[in-house]
Amino acid sequence: MCGSCMATRLVVLSGPIGVGKSTLTKSLATRFGARIVKTRELLDLEAQHSFKTIHSREEYQAFGEALDLRDGGQWVANAVHELFRREPADFICVDSVRIQAQIDFLRKQYGLAVFHLHMTADIEDLEMRFLERSVTFEEAASYAESQLCETERAVHHLAARADAVVNTSRCNPGDVVVRVATYLKLLSRDHAPSVDLLVGGQFGSEGKGHIASFLAREYQLLIRGGGPNAGHKVYETPSVYTHHQLPCGTRSTTAQLMIAPGAIINPEALLKEIADCGVTPERLSIDPRVMIISREDIRAEELLVKRIGSTGQGVGAAAARRIMGRSEPALLARDVAALKPFIQDTNRLLENAYLHGDRILIEGTQGAGLSLYHGSYPNVTSRDTSASACVSEAGISPKRVRKIVMTCRTYPIRVQNGTEGTSGPLGKELSWSEVAKRSGYSEEELTAAEKTSTTGRQRRVSEFDWVQLRRAALLNGPTDIALTFADYLDRKNTDARRFEQLTDATIKFAEEVENVTGAPVSLISTRFNFRSIIDRRNW
Incomplete structure (x- = not known):
């Protein structure tokens, strides 16, 4: 040659x-x-x-x-x-x-x-x-x-x-x-697993943002699905940043970013987040088929806010309109002029990632207990939150999935009840004062921290629900568990940098989680801070 x-x-x-x-x-x-x-x-x-x-x-x-x-x-x-x-x-x-x-x-x-x-x-x-x-x-x-x-x-x-x-x-x-x-081998002809997936195992707010931002540095493509009704907090100094529509590695990595075809977005809020994070069209790809939330969608959910504690972001109404509006096609991302620089057929982006052997992380939103099909209906979100659904939303074959990381917190939470109804069942409920007594935190510290990322509402809390954990494991088939809020079991865990430095009770708790799910507890978050995740993965 x-x-x-x-x-x-x-x-x-x-x-x-x-x-x-x-x-x-x-x-x-x-x-x-x-x-x-x-x-x-x-x-x-x-x-x-x-x-x-x-x-x-x-x-x-x-x-x-x-x-x-x-x-x-x-x-x-x-x-x-x-x-x-x-x-x-x-x-x-x-x-x-x-x-x-x-x-x-x-x-x-x-x-x-x-x-x-x-x-x-x-x-x-x-x-x-x-x-x-x-x-x-x-x-x-x-x-x-x-x-x-x-x-x-x-x-x-x-x-x-x-x-x-x-x-x-x-x-x-x-x-x-x-x-x-x-x-010519310009397109991949194999289906080697290169996609990892992060999902919630409870009712959302399991700390997925913290785990996602920790993992993001290992990937070349980060994908976000769902809608802006889920806020994922990322630790930054001097303050935290909450992602509602962009992946949680946006500000800490240079990875390519993708908003999946099955996502639902609020264009104004997304453009603000894009500006906040300094994201360019060369880095972010929004699939043209992504559904757009209208002001009418937000107004349509006012009753749900009162009855079931919905975030009222218009996600469910937009999803319904996508189905019911097929005789007069609903507004999609490709129809919004301000988004046009970011619009790209994400199939091509994925093809290129497969060809070059890039690693891909899909960041799921909410949790198994909020699944439209598998959660406590009618107190559920407007979509399926399972691992299978997240992969489908992204347009990725299940055959390409390598790891499924299911995030669970030591004390599950849900938002406070709606003004006219309930936000749904929550195991054996506790008071924050009881959690404070067990953990060593003050009640004021806990209640200040435990407000929802999207609406700022106070959360309810319960004992760990082992039945729910088992159901979530059956639904998602996790290869790994990310256990979060270990400091709520005991504040002493905030000083742990290795697994053996956790309290004996925390170690036993993690072992019990492994026993019930059949998956190793590979990641443990000991607090919301920079160096606060114990990484026990073998991958």
């Missing part, structure tokens, strides 16, 4: 006129950064050297045949070499060759970097496409006339020795791109 070119992939196209070669090369250039070399432009350069001007297809064909007779077809390889000697490229696409000798010389020059793709189509399609072509030179009157050239007529013989053949009559241009990109 030629060292001066440095191409690791050189795609050589062949096929009849009108088969779709130019359409394919444009897509390869736009989507995958291919550098395109058109042999017609090489012919123009050769003609200039000979003080010759070419005006028609017939003249191009004749001049190309003359060059082939001169050096046996080596002129294409020589011209490509000279072009990329001056400007090296990693991915080159030659559009197109007409005789086998041209391909052979390219293979001799670039070795295994060469991939020969032959394109074909039914004669009826070729004849129709020929008439629809737009060219800058004098064209033949018909496809049949263009085939009077013997070399042009013989192009179909190149299929016999091609690395791949694609019939473009049997698929649309997008299909051709996917098939060819897969041949």
